[in-house]
Amino acid sequence: MVDRPGARVRAAVVGTGLIGGSVLLRMVAAGVDVVGWDPDEATRRETRRAGVPAPDRLVEAVADRDVVFLCGPLPTLPATLVEVAAMTGERCVLTDVGSTKEQVAAFAAAQGLTHRFVPGHPMAGTDRAGLTAARADLLTGAAWVLCPAPGPATTAFRWLAELLVELFEARVVPMSATEHDSAAALASHVPHLLAGALAGAVQRAPLRDAILALAAGSFSDGTRVAGTPADRTANMLLGNRDRVLRELAEVTAFLDDLTAALRADDAPSLTARYDEARASRAALRDRRFDAYDRQFPAGGDHAAEVSWLRELGVAGGHLTGLHVDADTVSYAARRPVAD
């Protein structure tokens, strides 16, 4: 592992679809020494045509790298993690971009990889798929969850966070894997369920073509993610099943409140419920952040540092930078101002 991220970093991206391909293209654009690998031979050829090295054998892609981004489909992640860990040195940081974190974090812990595997999740995407849909700027400025852990893992977290800020202008959101999966259930997974249900009901509707003729903002926005490749969505939901079902119950409880008011022709109550719903949109739109710095000892067990980091993410904050010297780690953070 090098001391300073950036141009001297040697990186690899394993799985060069939409997200992995976008990670790869961004690093190429930033002048990073990066190689790509994908199990699909045609994708490797496509990568080479873009002027990026893409060896045929995985070991050639990842050996001697400082960091490997694991970007394949969720179900392949555990096997790939084990394989890449065995092919790389103890100082190589591993991370992933999967949409659920608790399962992979637990798996990495069971494999004794917590000290160098930093679970990650950039909050960006499109409903397209594959390297041809990848773009160097897809992840620029995105919220990018990283899961810190105490002990030696903190060193890997710091190094990767600094790299992501430098290369992707990432807003690094530090969270425990458990809190990530809880928040992502409502931020992303349940919205995919609702979009699927709406798009599916329209597909079955006798008036489907008339509905599509009228489809302006609300239908089009509300079903966009239903255009995502179906197996990707299914894997995401299955990877966070219990929490998704639990949070869906909260959404259907609110839906029941709305429909009870509607059924009763109760305009004041229906309006009041919508005022409540609207408050979360207003909070999203009007969020203001306080910027501040925080220092911790560079050494030690990092327990206080990790607690602070996790609390920052749960409060809706993020890191905008950090700097490590011999004695101290200095974080630059932003935290939402309370309503």
Add this chain to the structure above:
Amino acid sequence: MVDRPGARVRAAVVGTGLIGGSVLLRMVAAGVDVVGWDPDEATRRETRRAGVPAPDRLVEAVADRDVVFLCGPLPTLPATLVEVAAMTGERCVLTDVGSTKEQVAAFAAAQGLTHRFVPGHPMAGTDRAGLTAARADLLTGAAWVLCPAPGPATTAFRWLAELLVELFEARVVPMSATEHDSAAALASHVPHLLAGALAGAVQRAPLRDAILALAAGSFSDGTRVAGTPADRTANMLLGNRDRVLRELAEVTAFLDDLTAALRADDAPSLTARYDEARASRAALRDRRFDAYDRQFPAGGDHAAEVSWLRELGVAGGHLTGLHVDADTVSYAARRPVAD
């Protein structure tokens, strides 16, 4: 009523909020002789400051006009329709822009106004409100439902359809009020319910701020219309209550299919349901249209013409133009090619 729409038309817009204001601004930009009126005095002053006449009394705004767009809130529409009808001549065409059509069409029929009231609904909007949010191009190119009716009403429909194509480049979707309300339930009203339920559940969630920190496409898209003014949404849903509840049941049935597969850890079944849902997105994205012309006699009872128009809208088609001469009305239409 003049024979040719366009620059010589004298128009009025009653209720100059987001939609009415956008109708007004577009007509001003097109050089139409148009006046605005709003019950709110400050809004009238704001209209005048924009250089548009806005008399204080409604009768001054609508008397001697060729067309009046009724754009106030849904609950005020019946009273305004009666009032404006009494202030205008038999040759003045009246139309509205409300998000439900059956109630107002039935009310107009009971008032003996079907021959000159053409129920309308432009499928466009934003989550903002008021004249300050209005834009001359908000409705440009929008799907704009108009409800034709046989007999003398057909003349009013033709005239208004031609005006909307000329001034707004509207894709005029001809539909019966009943079919509009059925299609709009899934195209717009149920999506508002789902968006409200999701935004409301997030507002109540202990992790709200963390969820907002992760809010990328799916949450942000899926809740956008929950930012709409609450009373506007409530009125829209109440105005189409029974159909909204019925179509919501279709959506929750599909949601139950998705969650059953998720609960059973049944990846193939979950993927198959998402493939089904995705087909409606693909249909929306990939729709291709055949352009064709159709003529009808200018006179007569217009029954065949109205049947054809309604059938065109139900098939997902729209009008791109029309021309009326002494003997014939010629429609230019586009109809989706079957998948």
